Amino acid sequence: MTARRFIIEADGGSRGNPGPAGYGAVVRDGDTGMIIAEAAEFIGRATNNVAEYKGLIAGLRAAYEIDPSAALDVRMDSKLVVEQMSGRWKIKHPDMQPLAAEARTVFPRSQVTYSWIPRERNKDADRLANEAMDAGQAGRQWEPKGRPAAGAAAVADAAGGVDAAVVVEAESETAAPKAGWSQAADLGIATTFVLLRHGETALTPQKRFSGSGGSDPELSEKGLWQAERAAEAFAARGSVEAVVSSPMRRTRQTAEAVARRLGLEVRIEEGLRELDFGDWEGLTFAEVQQRHPEDLNAWLASSRVKPTGSNESLATLSQRIGVTRDRVLARYAGKTVLLVSHVSPIKTLVRLALGAPPDAVYRMELSAASVCAVQYYSDGNASLRLLNDTSHLR
Template sequence: MREFIVEADGGSRGNPGPAGYGTVVRDAATGEPLTEAAEYIGVTTNNVAEYRGLLAGLRAAHALDPTARVHVRMDSKLVIEQMSGRWKIKHPAMKPLATQARAVFPPDRVTYEWIPRERNRHADRLANEAMDAGARGEQWSASGSTAALDASGGTSAPDASGGASGVAAGGLAGVTGGASATAPGDRPVDTPGWSSAPDLGAPATFVLLRHGETPLTPQKRFSGSGGTDPALSAAGREQAHRAAEALAKRGTVQAVVASPLTRTRETAAIVAARLGLDVTIEEGLRETDFGAWEGLTFGEVRERYPDDLNAWLADPEARPTGGGESFAETAVRIAAARDKLVAAYAGRTVLLVTHVTPIKMFVRQALGAPPESLFRMELSAASLSVVAYYADGNASVRLFNDTSHLRP
């Protein structure tokens, strides 16, 4: 009896968004690819695309030999666990696909194995080729495929992050789960929207945009929630427009949420107008209240309040002079806002327009880093960072302080 290995993958650039799958059937004895298939399947979710890839792989194997045994390998733990019968299938769009997949071969002739993403690059590349072809209004063609390069360790560039979820430094991506996003001719980079966890479905992905410059920003003055609430400067408005164009080009943001302060609301309004979205205000995203230090430079605070400043730098429980907010208090507030937003935007990509301290808090908490790490992060005006939050409570930092969109 012949034995085949089916490797399959699927991806969605937006979750739901433009999606595709890829699959390759190998001879189990030699590892030789026997046939491959890929297809752009329109707008759907990452998990549906992965199931479509599985179904296509099983059907391709059946066409080669309907009496064969098949070993399926995928980097989607969700699909593997559900098809193995260990997890229930609840999603209405996946139930019929799973039923069809089980009907291709008798159940006793199919086994399933989860593999790391780096071992599934052939199918991953096929899925991306299908999505790229769909973006061009074309059908995927095997004659132009380069997926075998990844299978043989050829000249294709590796996916440095090892997954379809994430963002390569200096750039943003548009995949949620499944296959890594690519533009034609580019190296693969990751994320849903900027996201994706193949094991637990699509995460809530927060694209964190620091507001554009205000008149206080170039002077490096403390500007929190207890000061004069400055508006954007002309430079800050230009930065907001540049961020809006970059985000519009990626096309993955599904909602916009902003801090209540003027500079963030103005930045959010510029971006939301470009994306055709509304802005929701979240009080928990406001900047720390710096008390009597508002409007002062670090040097001026050092000169006027040296003891208070030293205590603040050494202890997250210490408050700025004049009854400001401690970093410990800010951390509690940001964690509450995070949990609220993760619940509200599960499986979606949302732009949070906020401030230096909240963004650093999101990153610090995601990394489990100590409080002093806040002083070791540089965060530029109108920069983009990305953190994804998964169903099991874990988080992954995908990008930090990207300012590439601000360059002329």
């Protein structure tokens, strides 16, 4: 079967360079030229080049959500981005390097070609970028025209979360900074993700692979105790405004313990589920090494290799987590949100915040019921504020 073909047109702009910035991207059907997805976002203060790269990433993600096997023709009026992503120009600027690296994780290079087009042939993406900047300077985020904000969540669910900016909800009001994870006033009100790993299950102390394709274990007695200690700590801190959880049983139990104490509801986010470990589910590392030595070595050597019998690699997980992050950021802009998840998703959120390479996930330790915190700012930057904190368990 011939692979489906998409055309991505992306653009970004900054009114001041650096200044108030935004991006726009459209995905077209390669045969008909019809627009099948749009994305746009105001990203705060940034340069033209940063905005252009973010527009590229949004377009790639939107296309991936429609068909990850598609062949892509990316067309941009930025000579810099086209030449750098094509590999003909070196990427020297430190702001560009992590963005280019992120763009390359969405699709294999063999599926993407880059072409320069004059600005007059990139009018749709340019229009969206300007709409996003207009919206941002008016104190709100961009919304797709003709789509009521009240229905945005339903559209996002139906579309599987193509991109946060495609179906962003109206959240224009921002509260004063909360106590707890302090926020720098000169950078505006950040959105804070407090990342809580679930409590122990029977598999945790045995260090067995426990992903989204296994037995879905519940919390052990110790795990339930850990969840209650976390709930006490968050209640004392008083800054969490929403609770979002992976759909797995162990994360829901942990999230529900905290939410009860805080008087909040738990929102389930499918994108926060653990990696599917396939045939490795329930095995220890040593057992996997004995039964699937070549597969394990390949997996450790490349983020694009999947565990034996799995349909998901760490690169695929990274893509899923990136889309999930953007969707949650759009929903809870300016708020402090507790995300209850698993080792691999939390490590990936931390890695992406740091702009670290894929193998950085192997250099992090996350204990059961540990807490991390990441803040996201309007200029597109992120700051890791806490890693593997277990003080509430002592």
